Amino acid sequence: MRLVINPLIACAISLTLFWIHSSIQANAADRPNILFVFLDDFGWRDTGYMGSDFYETPCLDRLAKEGMTFTQAYACAANCAPSRACLLSGQYTPRHEIYNVGTRPRGQASHRRLQHIPGTKTLREDIPTWAHRLQDAGYKTAALGKWHLSQDPIPYGFDLNVGGTHAGSPPKGYYPPHGKAPGLENAPANEFLTTTLCKRACRFIEKEKESSWFVYLSLFAVHTPIQAKKDLLSKYLSKEPGALHQNAKMASMIQAVDDGVSLIMDRIKTLGLNEKTAVVFFSDNGGYGPATDMHPLKGYKGTYYEGGIRVPFFIKWPGVVQAGSTNQTPIIGVDLYPTFLKMAGLKPSVDHILDGVSLVPLLRGGTLAQRSLYWHFPAYLQSYGGSYVMEQQDPLFRSRPVGVIREGDWKLMEWFETGELELYHLKEDVGESTNLSHQFPAITRRLHESMQAWRRETNAAIPSVANPYFDAEQEKAAIVAFSKNQ
Numbered sequence: 001m002r003l004v005i006n007p008l009i010a011c012a013i014s015l016t017l018f019w020i021h022s023s024i025q026a027n028a029a030d031r032p033n034i035l036f037v038f039l040d041d042f043g044w045r046d047t048g049y050m051g052s053d054f055y056e057t058p059c060l061d062r063l064a065k066e067g068m069t070f071t072q073a074y075a076c077a078a079n080c081a082p083s084r085a086c087l088l089s090g091q092y093t094p095r096h097e098i099y100n101v102g103t104r105p106r107g108q109a110s111h112r113r114l115q116h117i118p119g120t121k122t123l124r125e126d127i128p129t130w131a132h133r134l135q136d137a138g139y140k141t142a143a144l145g146k147w148h149l150s151q152d153p154i155p156y157g158f159d160l161n162v163g164g165t166h167a168g169s170p171p172k173g174y175y176p177p178h179g180k181a182p183g184l185e186n187a188p189a190n191e192f193l194t195t196t197l198c199k200r201a202c203r204f205i206e207k208e209k210e211s212s213w214f215v216y217l218s219l220f221a222v223h224t225p226i227q228a229k230k231d232l233l234s235k236y237l238s239k240e241p242g243a244l245h246q247n248a249k250m251a252s253m254i255q256a257v258d259d260g261v262s263l264i265m266d267r268i269k270t271l272g273l274n275e276k277t278a279v280v281f282f283s284d285n286g287g288y289g290p291a292t293d294m295h296p297l298k299g300y301k302g303t304y305y306e307g308g309i310r311v312p313f314f315i316k317w318p319g320v321v322q323a324g325s326t327n328q329t330p331i332i333g334v335d336l337y338p339t340f341l342k343m344a345g346l347k348p349s350v351d352h353i354l355d356g357v358s359l360v361p362l363l364r365g366g367t368l369a370q371r372s373l374y375w376h377f378p379a380y381l382q383s384y385g386g387s388y389v390m391e392q393q394d395p396l397f398r399s400r401p402v403g404v405i406r407e408g409d410w411k412l413m414e415w416f417e418t419g420e421l422e423l424y425h426l427k428e429d430v431g432e433s434t435n436l437s438h439q440f441p442a443i444t445r446r447l448h449e450s451m452q453a454w455r456r457e458t459n460a461a462i463p464s465v466a467n468p469y470f471d472a473e474q475e476k477a478a479i480v481a482f483s484k485n486q
Contacts, residue, residue, distance in 0.1 A: 030345070031344050031345050032317060032318075033212060033276055033277040034343065035268070035279045036217060037280065037282070038218045040219065040221060040284055041223045041301050042222055042311065043283070043288075043293070043300070043312075044297055044307065044310050045287075045292075045294055045295070046245075047312055052245050053243060054241060055245055056251070057254060059258045059261050060261060063314065065324055066318075067317065067325075068316075068321045068322065068325040069326050070313040070328075070329070072329065074373060075284055075309050075332075076092065077093065077377065078309050078398075079285055080168050080284050081098050081102075082098045082099055085098035087333045087334070087336055088123060088131070089127045090129075090334050090338065090354040092458060094376050094455070094460035095353065095458055097119040098121065098122075098149070099379050100116075106380045106381055107396060107397055108382075108474075109469035110469055110470060110471040110475065111396045111475045112380055112400075112467045113400075113418075113466070114416065114463040115465045115467050122150045123150060123156070128349060128352050130337045131158050132157035133157070133344075134157070134346075135157045135158070137345075137346055139212045140211045140213045140214070142161075142216065143218060144204075144218065145164065145217060146164065146169075146220045146223070147163075147164030147218065149166075160183075160204055162197060162200045163178070163181045163182065164218070165181060168223070170220045174192055174227045174229075175191075176188070192230075192256050193220060194229075194253070194256040195263075197217065198263050199260075201215050201217055202264055202267040205268060205271065206267065209271050212344075214340075217264075222253045226247070226291050228252040229255070232252035232256065233252050235252070239251075278316060278318070281313060282311065282336070283311035285311065286299065286309060287307070289384060296430055298431050299432075301398075302381040304402050304413060306431075306432060315359070317343070320364060321363050329367070329368055331362075334354070336359075337354055337356060338356055339358045342358040372406065372407040372450060374403075374406075376403050377401060377404075378416065379463075380397055381398040382397055382398065400416075401417060402414065402416065403455065405447050407447060410423065410424070410425060410447060411424045411425075411426055412437075412444060412447040412448060416464070421437045422437060423436045424436065
């Protein structure tokens with residue numbers, strides 16, 4: 001039997017298909033390319049625009065001035081792997097269960113009161129990442145540098161992997177050879193790794209210049225080893241130290257980042273893509289305490305005080321973001337997933353929970369409703385040791401198991417070992433010097449109840465089993481010994 005289609009219906013179908021195709025093409029033309037510069041252990045004040053008095057970051061400063069800077073941006077964790085898992089999944093730690101770097105207990109057993117929650121060390125491949133969504137929408141995606149969530153980022157939505165493995169730091173340092181890191185086997189001799197990765201980003205952008213592209217430039221810098229870029233070290237050794245920052249090796253590593261980003265921006269401009277490219281700048285956690293300083297923030301990488309989780313963040317998006325704008329809204333790493341989707345004209349999937357919110361309303365000059373931000377760390381991170389321990393804090397651990405909530409200007413911390421609560425008003429006390437939990441019992445109780453409800457909602461694992469190897473006398477002796485050596 002022959003099917004006869006009414007000419008008017010056929011015409012309508014053709015016009016509909018043409019409209020859909022044209023709409024898709026238009027959306028693809030309008031959506032931005034995205035350069036996402038994601039640094040490792042980069043502190044809140046490690047750029048010039050955030051007030052460093054020693055490090056030099058003219059390119060980053062210029063990009064920040066051309067976009068919107070956020071003064072109260074947070075990583076989702078105080079160390080690398082959990083922060084990155086939250087970023088890629090758009091979910092807080094209880095959902096993906098990456099709580100720490102690795103799953104083994106950290107620090108001396110005799111000093112740990114509780115058995116930690118080991119969690120897992122690999123991001124499950126069934127979790128859809130923002131890279132999956134962008135790739136499915138036609139973006140060409142590249143991951144360059146540190147990955148740290150599995151052995152290979154390719155199954156997680158990336159077309160290209162340069163340097164990404166499960167390793168959390170450069171396997172052989174910042175100079176070749178780089179071991180078996182993919183794409184770095186033939187890195188030029190004596191070329192600093194940061195420079196190599198930025199050059200590879202340029203190559204990818206040039207190759208995909210006719211497409212929509214997303215570059216996840218996840219540099220190893222400035223993670224340990226603190227290894228100077230050789231040709232810059234003498235410059236900073238001869239430079240007068242600042243009151244805030246003085247480390248010459250760190251300064252050379254930071255300039256290498258800035259020079260590398262400048263190289264990429266020059267290539268983007270040469271290709272005529274400057275007005276079509278958004279730049280996002282972020283860090284996975286606070287700065288490495290022995291080499292930098294987040295003052296007036298308290299703490300550093302590994303602590304859940306502000307210095308360990310508050311980080312620099314800006315977005316430059318030509319034609320959307322007002323240049324030179326500053327935003328004081330508290331935002332967090334899980335917000336990047338819905339933000340990237342919105343920037344690309346995509347909607348969140350109904351079958352994947354996202355814990356963050358899109359920042360696009362802020363980028364367009366609007367506001368967000370006040371909400372709570374959360375952190376959940378049911379594990380331990382040992383102290384750096386030696387002479388570098390945060391003043392008047394635990395000399396044995398950077399962090400013990402802790403839960404944190406921020407709502408408005410209030411921040412509450414709950415220490416699972418003892419049940420102790422700490423309450424801070426960040427607008428009046430950004431250095432977290434005065435615990436107000438006893439002065440404001442109603443606020444303390446309300447925030448604690450909110451955090452407990454959130455933990456029930458996310459099925460968060462809470463450490464509660466006593467560690468049989470804990471020895472109170474050994475713990476006390478270790479603290480006394482440290483005090484005597486100061």
